[in-house]
Structure formats: C-alpha cells, structure tokens
Amino acid sequence: xxxxxxxxxxxxxxxxxxxxxxxxxxxxxxxxxxxxxxxxxxxxxxxxxxxxxxxxxxxxxxxxxxxxxxxxxxxxxxxxxxxxxxxxxxxxxxxxxxxxxxxxxxxxxxxxxxxxxxxxxxxxxxxxxxxxxxxxxxxxxxxxxxxxxxxxxxxxxxxxxxxxxxxxxxxxxxxxxxxxxxxxxxxxxxxxxxxxxxxxxxxxxxxxxxxxxxxxxxxxxxxxxxxxxxxxxxxxxxxxxxxxxxxxxxxxxxxxxxxxxxxxxxxxxxxxxxxxxxxxxxxxxxxxxxxxxxxxxxxxxxxxxxxxxxxxxxxxxxxxxxxxx
Numbered sequence: 108x109x110x111x112x113x114x115x116x117x118x119x120x121x122x123x124x125x126x127x128x129x130x131x132x133x134x135x136x137x138x139x140x141x142x143x144x145x146x147x148x149x150x151x152x153x154x155x156x157x158x159x160x161x162x163x164x165x166x167x168x169x170x171x172x173x174x175x176x177x178x179x180x181x182x183x184x185x186x187x188x189x190x191x192x193x194x195x196x197x198x199x200x201x202x203x204x205x206x207x208x209x210x211x212x213x214x215x216x217x218x219x220x221x222x223x224x225x226x227x228x229x230x231x232x233x234x235x236x237x238x239x240x241x242x243x244x245x246x247x248x249x250x251x252x253x254x255x256x257x258x259x260x261x262x263x264x265x266x267x268x269x270x271x272x273x274x275x276x277x278x279x280x281x282x283x284x285x286x287x288x289x290x291x292x293x294x295x296x297x298x299x300x301x302x303x304x305x306x307x308x309x310x311x312x313x314x315x316x317x318x319x320x321x322x323x324x325x326x327x328x329x330x331x332x333x334x335x336x337x338x339x340x341x342x343x344x345x346x347x348x349x350x351x352x353x354x355x356x357x358x359x360x361x362x363x364x365x366x367x368x369x370x371x372x373x374x375x376x377x378x379x380x381x382x383x384x385x386x387x388x389x390x391x392x393x394x395x396x397x398x399x400x401x402x403x404x405x406x407x408x409x410x411x412x413x414x415x416x417x418x419x420x421x422x423x424x425x426x427x428x429x430x431x432x
Contacts, residue, residue: 216240302336378390
C-alpha cells in the first residue's frame, strides 16, 4: 500500500530536500529510528540507535530477532519489541525530565482494544490482539511523558494491517513526531485550536452556507474534528475509505482538512436543515456504508489555492486562542 511504503521508507537522520515537495510531505523518520523490517540485514544498526535514545537493550532485540524465527514474520517482530521493553521493566521514576510520567496509562490500553475496529475480530483476541497491545505498550515506555491516549489504538491497528509489529511501531512514532498528532495527545490547546481554526476558515471559504448554519446553531469544529484528527478518520469512516484517506494524507497533509470538508459536502443535506441535536448526532455517528466514488469526488472537488491556504494558516496561528469556546 502507498502509505505503508511511504511511512517505512525513511532512513535515520535523513534530511528533507527543500526542492522536493514529495519529500516534504512524506513521513520523515525521527532521528533515533531506522525503518527496521525483519528481512533487513542492517537491523542491528537500527537497534543500536534505539538503545542510544531510549535505553532499549539492542542485544535482546538481536537475540529475539534471530532465535528460531524466520526474519520478517510477525512473531519475530513482536518478539523484538517485547524483548526490548521487558528488559527494562516499568521504570519506577514518577517523572521524565520536568514532566510527570504517564506510564500508568498503559493499563488503559487493554480496555480500548476490544472497542477498536469492532468488525475486525482478530484485534480482539489472538496474535494480532497481542501485536497491537505490544506496539502501544512499547510506545508508552518509549514516550512515558506522552503515555497512552485514546485514539492511538486505531492508528496502530491500521498500520498493523499492512506491516509487521516492529515496523508498525517505527511508523507510528514517525507519524506522531512529524504531523499534528502530538498537539492533541499533549492537549496543547492553542496548537489544537490552530488546526481547528484552519478547518473552520476553509469551511467558510468552501461551504459558506454550511459555515453560517453552524454559527447559527452553535455547532463548533471541536465537537467533531478532534476525533477525526486524532484517529485520522479511521474511527469515523469505513476502513477501506480510511485507508485511502491515509494515502492522500501522506502525499499532502492538508488532506487532514479537505477530508473533513468532504464529509460535510458529501452529506450536505444533513447540515442545511435540522436542529443542532440532529446535526451533532449525525456528524459524530456517520453512516457505516458510504459510496466511496461519490465521497472522494466530493473531497477532490474542494480546492483552496496554495497562496490562500498559506494566508489561512498564518491567520489561524495568529488568532488561535489558548482555550476552547
């Protein structure tokens, strides 16, 4: 799949070329990581970098990756993560630098696993359930200052549909470090409002009558956009459509906003009449079946010029408040 290839094709410390728009929009690899796959003979180097940045024992990764399991298999990938995290245990320190550790949030992961993609039973029990838990628990230990945040399960689960456990973890970190996610995970209200205000300004530009209707009824972007943005639409839309949205997002991260506008345009009749309660119920519980051709036609029909979008982003950053409401 295009997005998995884009996410897994980074090299550690690689600098983006300012002359290449495609590279600017690709998932850049965070410096401590190598996009390690089970059949990559250089995975020792990636493990060493992981050890340097997080204290993970690369020797444990090496031994688990080569002990009786064919490279590239999910079981080998899972073992590498499990070995690297179990060698540390849960650190007793309640603080990470100047921040309170959130490692205790790992206990919430199990509660959310059965609620993630309820149509995919293999995520609720069995090996894939275990892989999903390992990826998320490893992230909590890698970034105890962030911990586990609801919505992460959907992101990790979609990655695991296309790649092994270890590579999914690397790509998950790449996503979190290079896009909008961290602002929402850390509840940086001002940065969250920047994204919400960009969406609101684009809505006013593209669908002014709907924007006016939202103002009249009291409907605000934070009521529905936060879930959309945190899960990259993987919770709110059918899985096949969400996967294609990820393709678009990795090509151009502005599709974070265009897809939301496309949802409203595709279901526009739901937002021209009716009460606030009707609109809120619909937009937070979208239909499970959507015509993909019609939907993506709605998304791709929206267009804001690069110059106008640059102005919108600049204005949003200038005007974004430090609180909601």
